[in-house]
Amino acid sequence: EASAKLKDLADTRAELAKKKKEVQSKLGSAQKLLNTLTAQEKAALASEEQERATRASERVDLGNTKAASGRAGAAFAAAQSKIGSPYVYGASGPSSFDCSGLTSWAYAQAGVTIPRTSQAQANAGTRIYSQSDLQVGDLVIFYGDQHHVGLYAGNGQVLHAPRTGTVVRYESIGNMPFQFGVRI
Template identity: 65%
Template sequence: MASHRRPKQSSHAYATALTATAAAAVALSTQPALADPLPDPNKKGVQAQIDRLYEEATQATEKYNGAKEKAGQLEKQVKSLQSTAARRQSGLNNLRNRLGSIAAAQYRSGGLDPSVQLLLSSDPNGFLEKAAALDRLSTQQLSELQRYETQQREVQQQRQQAAGKLKDLESTRKELGDKKKEIQGKLAQAQKLLNGLTAKERAEIAENEQRANRSSERAVLGNEASASQRAAAAFSAAKSRVGMPYVWGASGPSSFDCSGLTSWAFQQAGVSIPRTSQAQAGIGTRINALSALKPGDLIIMRTDLSHVGFYAGNGQILHSPKPGAQVRYESIAQSGMPFMWGVRI
């Protein structure tokens, strides 16, 4: 089977800027086999702690993404319910005004018993016509009353539903705030550990990250076809983002977290998929064998399903891996994350 190497980015200046950004972020490589031996015996322990904090931050990010998606849905539902309730209230007010007019007309015409009114009337035929009209009016009033009561109940139900959704929205917004604090706390802890290292150690870690990016540029993917045109289109969109920085909660077009990249890429292909890795794990057709994956299939990683990327071919994943890193290709075997299953869309 023929193979190809992924071409380097066309803009050298842009790549240099991103490399500087990665070095400043002092991110860690997820490919320990590429790291140089470190002289400090405690360094490995510090690096493991930082790796764990980054992993916990990305896991919390997916929960944040889920809460954010839920908040957006609730906001739309609340707006729709409130808008519908307002329209129905307006119709209810008009109906109430009509009922008032009917009641006033009956009051003006109904002061005497109908038989007495007929006896005293100077125009019996005219009175009988008027009485028939009032009888029809009474039937209309009953129908209007029934409509009024029905609409009143519907408006009340919609207001109650909107109130319930608003309560859920308030709770979800609180969850968003809590997850944001958790993520920022994890990243701050990681940065504190990094700051405690020597300048040489930090430079070595930054070099490991740059080495991972250079390895991505040399990734050999093969030329296997995708399983569908939409998967091919989404994968092509994701490939155009190689070199873009990881930013938690970001969904493009210039920065991404893991599920932000996959959802954005499928959006470019005209396909709407859920925002979080856990939700993406439950869509499409599940592919249990790594060997059965095609380029453009989603890869679900970690036992809690908190990471997702694209299968790129030849045992490679295209993903936005972690804080401080860039969208890149990596060996699935060396990613440090267990493969759970693939998803074909």
């Protein structure tokens, strides 16, 4: 019986090694193709991706989730008014933002001062560990080192300033490693 299990394991390993080789080959081919593109073609591809993400953000269904409080609702409404604003590292509004710049600016519009960085914002209120307990306007902390933050928008969506080359937009909360929420 053990010999049969070992043979099955060896067969599975061989099959996985074959699949890995195929994937690496396809990845190598894709990289070669990408390397043949001019800077202008690469910029056009990046622009198309950004436009697709922005269009998807405009069509997002937020459902009927209610705001956590008047302040959270006001902060969320302020952030919504900045959809389409460009991401700029270190910016905190009113015309461009990084992730924590957007959230601190939005809460400031609601009359609430929160810390400027995502790591400090992670400790600014009551932690919520279950995504099902999140309410609109709650801060949502991502990644183990807590380097990204957004505002919960309802229906599994977050409103955030993702990264350089993007704009303030909605995105599925599942696209990043959720750590916890923070209710201000």
